[in-house]
Amino acid sequence: xxxxxxxxxxxxxxxxxxxxxxxxxxxxxxxxxxxxxxxxxxxxxxxxxxxxxxxxxxxxxxxxxxxxxxxxxxxxxxxxxxxxxxxxxxxxxxxxxxxxxxxxxxxxxxxxxxxxxxxxxxxxxxxxxxxxxxxxxxxxxxxxxxxxxxxxxxxxxxxxxxxxxxxxxxxxxxxxxxxxxxxxxxxxxxxxxxxxxxxxxxxxxxxxxxxxxxxxxxxxxxxxxxxxxxxxxxxxxxxxxxxxxxxxxxxxxxxxxxxxxxxxxxxxxxxxxxxxxxxx
Ligand SMILES: Cc1cc2nc3c(=O)[nH]c(=O)nc-3n(C[C@H](O)[C@H](O)[C@H](O)COP(=O)(O)OP(=O)(O)OC[C@H]3O[C@@H](n4cnc5c(N)ncnc54)[C@H](O)[C@@H]3O)c2cc1C
Numbered sequence: 414x415x416x417x418x419x420x421x422x423x424x425x426x427x428x429x430x431x432x433x434x435x436x437x438x439x440x441x442x443x444x445x446x447x448x449x450x451x452x453x454x455x456x457x458x459x460x461x462x463x464x465x466x467x468x469x470x471x472x473x474x475x476x477x478x479x480x481x482x483x484x485x486x487x488x489x490x491x492x493x494x495x496x497x498x499x500x501x502x503x504x505x506x507x508x509x510x511x512x513x514x515x516x517x518x519x520x521x522x523x524x525x526x527x528x529x530x531x532x533x534x535x536x537x538x539x540x541x542x543x544x545x546x547x548x549x550x551x552x553x554x555x556x557x558x559x560x561x562x563x564x565x566x567x568x569x570x571x572x573x574x575x576x577x578x579x580x581x582x583x584x585x586x587x588x589x590x591x592x593x594x595x596x597x598x599x600x601x602x603x604x605x606x607x608x609x610x611x612x613x614x615x616x617x618x619x620x621x622x623x624x625x626x627x628x629x630x631x632x633x634x635x636x637x638x639x640x641x642x643x644x645x646x647x648x649x650x651x652x653x654x655x656x657x658x659x660x661x662x663x664x665x666x667x668x669x670x671x672x673x674x675x676x677x678x679x680x681x682x683x684x685x686x687x688x689x690x691x692x693x
Contacts, residue, residue, distance in 0.1 A: 417449060417450065417451050417459060418432055418433075418451070419431070419432030419433065419434060419448065419449075419450045419451065419489060420432055420450055420451050420452075421450035421451070421452045421460055421462065421494075422452070423496075424493070426495065426496055427493045427494060427495055427496065428452075428460075428462065428493070428494045428495075428496060428498075428499070429491055429492070429493055429494075430448060430450055430462065430464065430470075430489040430491070430492045430494060431489055431490065431491050431492075432450070432489055433486060433487065433488050433489070434446075434448065434486070434487040434489075435475070435484075435486045435487075436475065436484040436486070436637075437472075437484055437485055437486070437487050438482045438483065438484055438637070439482075439483060439484075439485075440472050440474075440484060440485030440486070440487050441472045441473070441474040441483070441485035443466070443472075444465065444466050445463060445464065445465055445466065446463075446464050446466070446470065446487060447461060447462070447463055447464075447500065448461070448462045448464050448487075448489070449461050449462075449506040449507075449509070449510050450462065450506070452503065452504065452506070453504060457507045458504055458507075459504070459506035459507045459510070460499055460502075460503050460504060460505070460506045461499070461500040461501055461505070461506040461509050461510070462494050462498050462499055462500065463498045463500055464489075464492065464494050464498065468492050468493065468494055469489075469490070469492045469493070470487055470488060470489050470490075470492050471487070471488045471490075472485040472486065472487050472488070473485060473486045473488070477633070478629045478632065479626075479629040479630035479631075479632060479633055480626060480629075480630055481630040481631075481633065482633055482637060511588075514638065514639065515587050515588050515591050516581075517638040518591035518592060518594070518595040518638050518639060518644075519574065519577040519578060519581065519587060519590075519591045519594060519595070521595050521598060521599060521634055521637075521638055522570055522573060522574040522577070522594040522595055522597070522598025522599070523574045523578075523598075524634070525570060525574075525598035525599055525601060525602035525631070525634055526567065526570050526571045526574055526598065526602075528602050528605075528606070528627060528631060529563070529566075529567045529570070529601060529602045529605040529606070530567060532563075532602075532605050532606050532609040532624070532627065533560070533563050533564065533567060533605060533609070535609060535613075535624070536559070536560060536563065536608065536609045536612045536613070537551070537560060539612055539613055540556050540560065540612055543614075550612070556612055559608040559611065559612060560608075560612075562604075562608070563604070563605045563608050563609075566601040566604060566605065567601065567605060569597065569601070570594070570597055570598040570601040570602075573590070573593055573594035573597055573598065574594050574598060576590055576594070576662065577590040577591050577593075577594040588647065588651075589647070589648065589651045589656070589657045592639075592644040592647040592648050592651075593644075593648060595638065595639065595644055596641055596644035596645065596648065598634070599631075599634035599635045599641065600635065600641070602631045602634060603631050603632065603634070603635065606624065606627045606628050606631050607628065609624055610624050610625065610628055
């Protein structure tokens with residue numbers, strides 16, 4: 414977001430958009446695009462527009478290793494957009510984008526949980542029926558541990574996703590729980606699909622089964638809607654700056670403060686810059 418280069422400027426009653434957006438999911442199929450463009454002198458002075466394809470933008474699909482979230486590059490070659498197509502306030506695009514990005518981040522862990530659950534069902538059924546050296550592979554500890562690890566991580570990701578959804582339902586700021594759930598969920602599903610493929614052995618690697626397709630598809634969940642590294646930056650910054658308290662699931666979590674403000678310590682005094690272990 415911070416590196417937006419697509420620009421918008423006023424021309425009579427219209428806005429004119431010039432630039433490119435790469436990696437836009439389903440951008441080649443879309444009839445409309447919500448476009449956030451820099452509309453002022455500062456990088457964060459951005460405005461959101463609803464732009465009909467008939468207004469003149471073009472798209473080019475981008476080949477990827479997976480079949481989910483098929484992206485395209487969108488080109489805006491002086492596309493004229495009526496002022497009535499501004500979404501929200503002029504200059505309010507950054508704030509809108511941040512809100513939508515957080516939404517995307519809590520959808521992904523739910524998608525990860527669904528995929529991992531399907532994989533684990535398949536892995537268990539296969540472990541119970543595939544016999545090698547006279548016994549089902551599910552009777553071998555090596556296979557049992559892969560199933561157990563997958564179940565533990567799947568349950569953890571499910572609760573993180575649910576906790577995040579609950580936070581949103583309460584109308585509370587969800588940036589932090591969304592980053593936690595997204596980071597963990599995306600990693601979890603990659604590990605579970607990998608174990609499932611391992612449990613299926615050679616069959617798992619073939620195109621006769623959907624596992625190899627999921628293996629390729631879920632990889633992108635660690636990249637889009639903010640990479641693993643970005644989620645780690647958000648999570649650690651929230652804690653280091655005292656924006657978030659560890660394990661805070663209270664009903665009015667974060668209500669009293671703006672999402673990006675420093676949170677006062679419980680005593681009412683400002684949070685210490687470098688709190689020492691064991692000291693409140
Ligand atoms: C299939 C697909 C669909 C997508 N759909 C959309 C979409 O619909 N809309 C949309 O807006 N975007 C979309 N994206 C873009 C996606 O959000 C970006 O690819 C992602 O945010 C990473 O940005 P980048 O590709 O520019 O990588 P870069 O920013 O170039 O990062 C490269 C690497 O460096 C790391 N890195 C970068 N900066 C730092 C830093 N400060 N500290 C530590 N590490 C850092 C990153 O984590 C990454 O590992 C999509 C991408 C893909 C692959």
